[in-house]
Amino acid sequence: MDEWSSFDTISKGKGIWLIDSKGNKIIDAVGSMWCNVWGHSNSQLVKAITKQTKQIQHSSLFNLTNEPVEKLAKNLIKISPGMNKVFYSDNGSSAMEIAIKMALQYWKNIDQTNKTQIATVENGYHGDTFGAMSVGYVPEFFGKFKKQLFSTIQFPVPNKYRIPKGFTFLDYQNDCLEKIERRFSKKDDIAAFIMESGAQMAGGVIIYPKDFQRKISKLCKKYNILFVLDEIATGFGRLGSMVQYQEQKSVPDIVAYGKMLTGGYLTMAATLANKKVFDSFSGEFNDCKHLFHGHTYTGNPIAAAVANENIQMYKKYNLIKKIQKTSKIFSKYYEEILDIDIVGDIRHKGMLMGIELVSNKKKKKPIKTKKSINKIFFEEGKKQGIYLRTLGNIVMLVPPLSIQENELEMLLSRTIKTIQAAKSKII
Numbered sequence: 001m002d003e004w005s006s007f008d009t010i011s012k013g014k015g016i017w018l019i020d021s022k023g024n025k026i027i028d029a030v031g032s033m034w035c036n037v038w039g040h041s042n043s044q045l046v047k048a049i050t051k052q053t054k055q056i057q058h059s060s061l062f063n064l065t066n067e068p069v070e071k072l073a074k075n076l077i078k079i080s081p082g083m084n085k086v087f088y089s090d091n092g093s094s095a096m097e098i099a100i101k102m103a104l105q106y107w108k109n110i111d112q113t114n115k116t117q118i119a120t121v122e123n124g125y126h127g128d129t130f131g132a133m134s135v136g137y138v139p140e141f142f143g144k145f146k147k148q149l150f151s152t153i154q155f156p157v158p159n160k161y162r163i164p165k166g167f168t169f170l171d172y173q174n175d176c177l178e179k180i181e182r183r184f185s186k187k188d189d190i191a192a193f194i195m196e197s198g199a200q201m202a203g204g205v206i207i208y209p210k211d212f213q214r215k216i217s218k219l220c221k222k223y224n225i226l227f228v229l230d231e232i233a234t235g236f237g238r239l240g241s242m243v244q245y246q247e248q249k250s251v252p253d254i255v256a257y258g259k260m261l262t263g264g265y266l267t268m269a270a271t272l273a274n275k276k277v278f279d280s281f282s283g284e285f286n287d288c289k290h291l292f293h294g295h296t297y298t299g300n301p302i303a304a305a306v307a308n309e310n311i312q313m314y315k316k317y318n319l320i321k322k323i324q325k326t327s328k329i330f331s332k333y334y335e336e337i338l339d340i341d342i343v344g345d346i347r348h349k350g351m352l353m354g355i356e357l358v359s360n361k362k363k364k365k366p367i368k369t370k371k372s373i374n375k376i377f378f379e380e381g382k383k384q385g386i387y388l389r390t391l392g393n394i395v396m397l398v399p400p401l402s403i404q405e406n407e408l409e410m411l412l413s414r415t416i417k418t419i420q421a422a423k424s425k426i427i
């Protein structure tokens with residue numbers, strides 16, 4: 001992209017701060033792409049990495065196993081009600097590819113060959129690989145590959161900010177759910193329904209209304225469709241609970257974690273399956289029911305060791321309770337942010353806030369600029385000492401989960417100054 005002639009070099013990190021090679025400090029307002037939990041250079045996490053590095057750095061999960069991954073599987077099963085087995089990978093997109101393959105193969109394994117379609121929601125996002133792009137089709141990101149993607153059945157998600165004319169928000173939700181049930185009941189060809197758990201992140205920070213996810217989960221059970229949840233960005237406390245599907249009272253068959261799994265320090269993801277799904281993959285070698293999938297770094301012991309330490313720290317420091325308390329700070333700033341004339345809406349849950357920029361508050365028209373909004377906000381944010389990255393017309397605040405109250409106050413007031421400064425560059 002021509003507008004980026006050079007990049008600042010980050011050489012160090014301390015807590016919520018990123019420090020560049022010239023010594024400038026900026027707040028990591030996006031938690032280094034939504035994954036940082038304890039801030040940078042946390043001594044306990046670094047120690048866990050160092051300790052494991054001295055033992056075994058990498059050993060394959062093909063025909064072998066290692067202690068950290070065995071322990072991690074137990075930890076993950078413990079925090080994930082209904083889940084029975086763990087399949088490791090090294091990034092969220094792969095974890096979702098695995099979820100898709102598991103869901104499709106499940107029906108083949110049990111000889112139900114009619115179930116071949118994937119249902120999903122509009123503007124979901126599950127990563128940048130081809131399967132993930134197919135099930136998480138965001139037109140702005142993936143339009144160029146549309147012809148190469150496999151087709152899915154997409155349903156709308158109710159967005160409180162854009163309720164269709166003549167509908168109440170409740171009508172709108174019911175309408176979305178009715179559309180799903182109508183299609184489910186029409187033909188028994190759907191293998192799985194795939195969605196982000198609790199909220200859509202990259203698709204515009206759309207937080208689902210209460211009961212939306214639970215009702216989809218119930219419909220999946222009613223129509224014998226696997227329910228697959230992506231908790232890569234929304235689980236592990238981001239929305240204020242360890243496991244978002246539990247808060248949503250929904251019951252997945254397959255669930256994926258990533259990002260915050262290692263505290264945001266190393267690359268690892270996991271796809272968990274319930275017993276029903278797992279059992280369908282067992283059989284004699286010649287039955288060929290196993291899942292043909294594996295990456296070189298699947299089950300890396302250093303990543304698993306830091307993930308174990310991370311999970312242990314959630315408990316030790318009561319992180320979920322702390323997030324629930326600290327995240328109340330966001331609401332103190334709602335009014336001030338909404339008062340800015342280019343801000344149309346704010347959507348907040350837990351340690352996530354999306355600020356939607358519009359050119360006309362009444363018409364709710366998304367702001368469009370010649371230079372990218374991301375570049376404008378990056379530059380203005382840097383002047384205020386924050387690292388911001390926008391997605392389309394949404395300013396995303398996704399800080400390290402353990403951010404302190406005073407630090408969050410600082411981040412929010414600096415964000416307000418950034419939006420005000422950016423305004424003159426936009427209008």
Ligand SMILES: Cc1ncc(COP(=O)(O)O)c(C=O)c1O
Nearest residue numbers: 091092093125126127201232233
């Ligand atoms: C909900 C969701 N799923 C999957 C992914 C893909 O994860 P990764 O970037 O680790 O491949 C992301 C990344 O932002 C995400 O937000």
